[in-house]
Amino acid sequence: MALISLKSLGVTMSAPLFSNLDLTIAAGDRLGIVAANGRGKSTLLKCLTGELEATSGDITRSRGLRVGHVEQSVPDALLDRTFHQVVADALPPDQADSELWRVDVVLDSLDVPEPMRERAMRALSGGWQRLALIARAWVAEPDVLLLDEPTNHLDLAKIGQLENWLNALPREVPVIIASHDRAFLDATTDRTLFLRPEQSPAFSLPYSRAREALDEVDASTARKFERDMKVAQQLRRQAAKLNNIGINSGSDLLTVKTKQLNQRAEKLEEAAMPAHRERSAGAIRLANSGTHAKVLITLDDAEVETPDGTLLFRTGKRHICQGDRIVLLGRNGVGKSRFVTLLRNAVAKPESVRNVKVTPSTVLGYSDQALSGMSGDDTPLAMVTRRFDIGEQRARSLLAGAGVGIDMQARGIGLLSGGQKARLVMLALRLANPNFYLLDEPTNHLDIDGQEALEAELLAHQASCVLASHDRAFIRAVGNRFWLIEKRRLTEVDDPEDFFRAVAEWGN
Structure with missing residues (x-):
């Protein structure tokens, strides 16, 4: 019922x-x-x-x-x-x-x-x-x-x-x-x-299975639409030929047939259903400026601590190399975000962090889960033109492409939706033209289309990155190395599935 x-x-x-x-x-x-x-x-x-x-x-x-x-x-x-x-x-x-x-x-x-x-x-x-x-x-x-x-x-x-x-x-x-x-x-x-x-x-x-079925339906609809439109075009071409012959010969029968062919073409065109095209919420594009260095960052048993100096874990001897997409695994509170902060500080001020060596050619792109790089009172247009060497017209075009319409570009960032803010952060990352990304919960506020676009960009550009995420589908799609933080130790594991299973058991 x-x-x-x-x-x-x-x-x-x-x-x-x-x-x-x-x-x-x-x-x-x-x-x-x-x-x-x-x-x-x-x-x-x-x-x-x-x-x-x-x-x-x-x-x-x-x-x-x-x-x-x-x-x-x-x-x-x-x-x-x-x-x-x-x-x-x-x-x-x-x-x-x-x-x-x-x-x-x-x-x-x-x-x-x-x-x-x-x-x-x-x-x-x-x-x-x-x-x-x-x-x-x-x-x-x-x-x-x-x-x-x-x-x-x-x-x-x-x-x-x-x-x-x-x-x-x-x-x-x-x-x-x-x-x-x-x-x-x-x-x-x-x-x-x-x-x-x-x-x-x-x-x-x-x-996941419904999405596969939907893709098949959309593909079938697209093929049928293309077939119907081809048939309609053929009918109109036949009608045009008959019309010319009818005019030259004065045949009323050919005039009638011409009208019938055009009517059939009109009915086909009216009934034809184009495949669904999602109105973009804003494109996500990334960049990779590249570097000749194979190793970007070397960790020599670095200490990751709380702000008050309490030890969370030691890294051991680790290397972050070109093409690595390292996912940090661990329960809340083990130090994932603190580790991301340590790496960020090491890139920004190489001499300020002990036991972390950063290759000088490393260019950082950083995004945190709170989207804290943006002031709510600032405007998208002012933020982009101030941070990057681009003119206003170029900035407006880029913002519109990222899903921040003309009407929102001069209003406070605080008025944007979560999805628009996330796409604005992704635009800022792209314009920074990094060769190493630090991403803390990058899929927060992104819809499924945005998540898949971010996945595709990271893979297409072979972007080197360290990321922390609670999105299992995103982790599975993007990661090629997995660092597990537990019991105050960082270890490398082959895949995230054992961790996911352990998390499910903790929830029981």
Whole structure:
């Protein structure tokens, strides 16, 4: 039985986000929703809750349906509440006292430590805030659970824990997940909806297999469109020949046939459906200025420490060479970001870091997960023209190509979406023309198209890089060396799969 039914649903803002969407949500569904940044995923979820009214079409919900909705950001009204209070506030008022035990049951199921439960939301990391919102939605016992980018800010251990938690939920409660995390979608969903402005294809498959099926459908549609257009062109050429003959001979029959051929061509052209072309959210391009040096950085048992001088681990004797794409593996807190900072300092001021030797020809491209290289009050246009030796017209063209439109180029960077900021950082990396990249969580804020574009650029340019990431699909696609940090040691491993399996076990 359908709990929610969509019939010809459509939402148009400045342009159609989606249209003619037919969809049913029934007990047991595990549906992933995939689309580029700003293309309607959050909007569709709000339509499902009833918070937003669609432009066209109808939504039918079962009588009395309770929908749990986990949005991407924490409402300001909750920031001064404790973790426990935020969850407890979701209980119906008449159950606030008698059913308070349910809060602890949910928090236990998510492995929330006791001290964490009494902290104010504004004092929590983004990952714990996400789990608080998920617990808040679940404690109200919804009939349908909607999750908007649930893995944002979560480390690999918490992502694995969330996967296990979702897969253990009662099957009768459908779960709808809008996400850019490909591995997470594969682990938690068995249906996939690709949200598009015209027709939105859906497959009874998890993301990776659904994507293969979608690519086949798009390729078939493209081939059919090309065939139909060729036939239409042939018909028009035949019509033109007959028309000339008819004019010269004065034959009414040939005039009629000419008209019929043109009508057939028109019908074919009207019915022909071009293959879907994703409107680009902004191109991602990288560069590699190259160097003759084989070894870029030599680590001679360097010490990686906390800001107060506490030893996190020693590197041992290591080399970072041209063409290395080194992925740092390890749980949160082991020192991945501190190691990235150490390498950055060593490149910027070679004499300031002990036991790290950097080849003089090394040119650094750096991006951190907080996108801290950008001031919110600065404008994209001012940032690009100030940092790089390019004129305003060239800067405007590059920004537009990266997805920052003319209307946003002179406004504060703080007003950009997360996806636009990420693409602006990638543009700055490209213009720096580095031969060595340091990337800390580079896929944060990037949609799947952006992630795949970044993967393709790193591989195409044979870029040398050291990166830290929680994106398993990205790690698998890009890495060719893997350094594992655990028990205050750095060791090289053949691949990340044992680490991924260990993370999943920690989540159990």
